[in-house]
Amino acid sequence: MKNVILKTNNLNIGYTISKKSVSICKQINFELYKGELLCLLGRNGSGKSTLLKTMAKMLTPIQGSIEINEENIENLSPKELAKFIAVVLTESIPENSLTVYETIALGRQPYTNWLGKLFDKDINIIQNAMLLTDTNNLANKLIHQLSDGQLQRVMIARALTQDTPIILLDEPTSHLDIHHKINIFKILAKICKETQKTVLISTHEINLALKTSDRLLLIDQEKFKIGKSTDNIIQENLMTIFNSDDIRYDSTSNQFIF
Numbered sequence: 269m270k271n272v273i274l275k276t277n278n279l280n281i282g283y284t285i286s287k288k289s290v291s292i293c294k295q296i297n298f299e300l301y302k303g304e305l306l307c308l309l310g311r312n313g314s315g316k317s318t319l320l321k322t323m324a325k326m327l328t329p330i331q332g333s334i335e336i337n338e339e340n341i342e343n344l345s346p347k348e349l350a351k352f353i354a355v356v357l358t359e360s361i362p363e364n365s366l367t368v369y370e371t372i373a374l375g376r377q378p379y380t381n382w383l384g385k386l387f388d389k390d391i392n393i394i395q396n397a398m399l400l401t402d403t404n405n406l407a408n409k410l411i412h413q414l415s416d417g418q419l420q421r422v423m424i425a426r427a428l429t430q431d432t433p434i435i436l437l438d439e440p441t442s443h444l445d446i447h448h449k450i451n452i453f454k455i456l457a458k459i460c461k462e463t464q465k466t467v468l469i470s471t472h473e474i475n476l477a478l479k480t481s482d483r484l485l486l487i488d489q490e491k492f493k494i495g496k497s498t499d500n501i502i503q504e505n506l507m508t509i510f511n512s513d514d515i516r517y518d519s520t521s522n523q524f525i526f
């Protein structure tokens with residue numbers, strides 16, 4: 269039997285504008301299992317970031333709820349939630365005056381005392397995250413000295429350092445070169461398998477998502493679907509969302525061709 273770590277109940281996501289609720293997508297119902305790598309796909313403006321931010325309790329659902337281990341996240345304090353979910357957002361710019369090492373070490377904050385003292389276990393976790401993300405050689409650089417791609421790898425390292433059962437990443441490879449792009453997807457897939465973490469990535473890298481993910485989440489014009497890339501319903505929706513004169517989904521090779 270699958271081990272459910274997160275569940276949504278009739279989730280309705282969106283924003284409050286001039287005191288009026290504007291829904292982006294409704295009736296979102298899914299379960300995420302332990303050890304899964306999932307990719308969230310959709311066109312620009314379809315609601316990917318909105319969904320991730322709602323899951324991370326940075327936005328309040330218009331309706332419905334999200335449970336982690338059967339506990340409504342409404343009832344979790346920020347520190348409690350930080351032990352379950354690590355989030356990497358596109359716009360999350362860390363403190364500029366810190367070094368890369370200090371920034372990544374901040375991932376241990378939910379576990380350290382008020383002095384922020386790190387123990388051997390914390391240091392091992394930090395070093396392992398830096399090794400996996402190829403950020404060792406950047407350790408002493410200041411955050412503002414990094415390229416966009418280097419910063420993206422540092423933020424992924426910080427999320428890994430938080431050592432949570434769930435990691436949410438919003439377009440984590442948008443600035444990365446092809447080598448690091450593939451590398452990050454491979455690393456995240458390996459982490460899911462080896463440590464039973466659940467990783468959800470929003471991405472425009474459709475072919476990488478098709479190749480590496482266990483399941484896909486599709487969001488489009490208020491419709492939401494979840495399933496394997498080989499499921500008929502997912503393949504039909506992939507075509508509806510992304511097929512155009514320039515790009516076509518080929519179900520035989522399970523990839524988009526352009």
Ligand SMILES: Nc1ncnc2c1ncn2[C@@H]1O[C@H](COP(=O)(O)OP(=O)(O)OP(=O)(O)O)[C@@H](O)[C@H]1O
Pocket residue numbers: 283285292310311312313314315316317318319
């Ligand atoms: N703070 C906000 N207030 C009101 N509407 C917003 C806000 N942020 C985003 N939106 C709207 O919500 C919709 C979904 O935006 P969202 O950022 O979730 O899309 P996305 O799928 O992540 O897009 P992209 O692929 O371009 O990053 C868009 O129509 C956007 O204009």
